[in-house]
Amino acid sequence: MSNRKIHYAWVVAAAVFVVLLCAAGVRATPSVFIVPLEREFGWSRALISGAVSVNLVLYGLVGPFAAAVMQAFGIRRTMLISLVIIALGVALTNLMSTPWQLFAFWGVLVGLGTGTTAMVLGATVVHRWFATRRGLVMGILTASTATGQLVFLPILAAMVERHGWRTVSLGVAVTVALVIPLVALIVRDRPSDVGERPYGAPPGTKDEVAAPINPLANAIGALGRASRHRDFWLLAGSFFICGATTNGLVGTHLVPACLDHGIPEVRAAGLLALMGICDLLGTTASGWLSDRFDNRWLLFWYYGLRGLALLYLPSAFELSVFGLPVFAIFYGLDWIATVPPTVRLTTQTVGAADGPIAFGWVVAAHQVGAGAGALGAGVVRTALETYTPAWVVAGFICIAASLLVLRIGRSPRPALAVE
Template sequence: MSQRKIHYAWVVAAAVFVVLLCSAGVRATPSVLIVPLEREFGWSRALISGAVSLNLVLYGLVGPFAAALMQAFGIRRTTVVSLSIIAVGVALTNFMSAPWQLFSFWGVLVGLGTGTTAMVLGATVVHRWFVARRGLVMGLLTASTATGQLVFLPVLASLAEHHGWRSVSLSVAAIVALIIPFVALVFRDRPSDVGARPYGAAPGVEDEAPVSTNPLLNALGALGRAARLRDFWLLAGSFFICGATTNGLVGTHLVPACMDHGIPEVQAAGLLAVMGIFDLVGTTASGWLSDRFDSRWLLFWYYGLRGLALLYLPAAFEMSVFGLPLFAVFYGLDWIATVPPTVRLTTQTVGPADGPIAFGWIVAAHQVGAGVGALGAGVVRTALETYTPAWVVAGIICMVASVLVLRIGRRPRLPSLTGEQPA
């Protein structure tokens, strides 16, 4: 009896999961390096945070150009080069002795590398290799970012405590270097490279032809075409709010906010770990749901429920037992569940050809929002000695986002992306 073969699309998706897992571990590393660098070199926390901020900005802005590079030069080649940049950048931090080196190695090199091996990589692979189960696969790949933090952070923190911060950077660089030959061996650019069609594609469906235009012009051209569409701006605006209320606000300020309320740092970090666990569940489920339900309504519920969770947070700090754990579970399920339906709506809005690059620009908006959220909450805490206004404002803008996403697709998408005038 012949056995049914596993479609190679699932092999590529599993390999991408590993890459995104490791990339998430790299992005989580600064949280265990800040204090050791501060102690050894006497650098201020503001200076070190400046390098991390540069990393985050480049991480977001490089996305659309990375998608264009993947179209022009292939997924495998682009990923191998980006992983090499990450490995070199992290390894070089062992030899730094001046702030400009921190900005160059961690801010620029690691920022560029991790920005290429991020959500845009997942969106490109899902678009190219899958017709069926796109939402589910995108949910799994997105969830790898939470899994990476869960896997790496406890180990990296232990290394820093017992063997010093250089052991952390050397270990991370070695892990990234080890997966480079794995990527080169397993990755394939298109289903036709292995004599297959995209998973779930009907017979006769051909791969999209490789793009031969300049990657920079392609990225900017896709932005120009997408920018003519109102729905693109609604998606970018909602993802700006997403970044401001997740990575920027909660990811940066929840632990110090807990410490303001007398909660020990280790216990506060445990809340983030709980969020990561439930985010893995919530984002994977979101991918499954986006294959079956209207993505606009999914985003409506995600942003609305996140807003309620943030409005509840000030009261949660005052509860003795269940307040913060309940927030961690509820908020964690919704942490990045917005990604799969946003990817689907982006493709529907701008078309499959420009979809991955347009999503890269939307991710850039997400990271700008994260920067605004982190800075804004810090200013509020410094000026008022409380985070409460920041939580409340974040909850309100999430409610605004829940209304905005329902406007997507309400009007004809004019003018057309091809530049043709309507009859």
């Protein structure tokens, strides 16, 4: 083993953190585009939300196949291709003038690219590079998705106000392109590529090398094996609700909802940034907790508290000073704290070999939920001219999810005991 003071696993994790951060910033961008696109093209909020929904669904559906592609062709190569697709898709939105272009560029291209550089990437890197501290590292990597909002949203909102959305799309594309050399220089596929063993692994540990297999067949096969476990469906169902109430509802529609209440766009984006700060803390802490406590009960509290926060949100808009900041702090601490426990429970359910790909399918359910949440809230707002029913329904389904997750581990078919 190398005598480096810093294990190279942490270097790879840092590079992946930056990639996930940028991808999160790209996914957050539509929330500051909705109103400008309405004004410039006359498109309805339901139509724009439809394109966002396509993006979110593809982001999830590509996940399990991305995990299989990483196994077949390597993490580094897969990341590089996905970043090129993201940069191209965002750059092309600068030229769009019709709805089909919005769906093709932002919905399809950006959805495919960001879906590859997503939570399944973090899960694959953690599984391959770390033998210990997996929960903590997954928490840190997951938190980068919220940190992306912290870094990008207030800047993007200010740029949209001053220079227009087209300048913003070009700036985001350039930012993503600048990350490509970082990945090419730093990221490696396996610890053995740099003469290391996985962090925390005992001497003599060798890399797990998957047998050559078609990525499509591998992804479908992993789904077939996972689907035999009831707990897999409980995890997928709860994560569907997670996606509907975070990326789909709040991530897409909080800024437009604030504008409906006369709150300036930059200030509204600042609320999402505040959530990003809180989630960086909350999700990192969740990773630490998932290594030490019953993950089912962690999810129970996360979903239950999120539901209460969403039920409070309609009242928060009416409170002058502290209403929305209190919501942002409370909701932000809980934003995606669900990820580390869900990763761990998925691996315990299906085993280490299928864990990353099975989690990719769970993420697919998350993003189908996100797409449903984004589209549903857009339709509600278009039809009723208010988001209040969407907030209330989301609050109650989160409370339902908090009860659903307590059924995990009670299957008559015992889960596999793995790290």
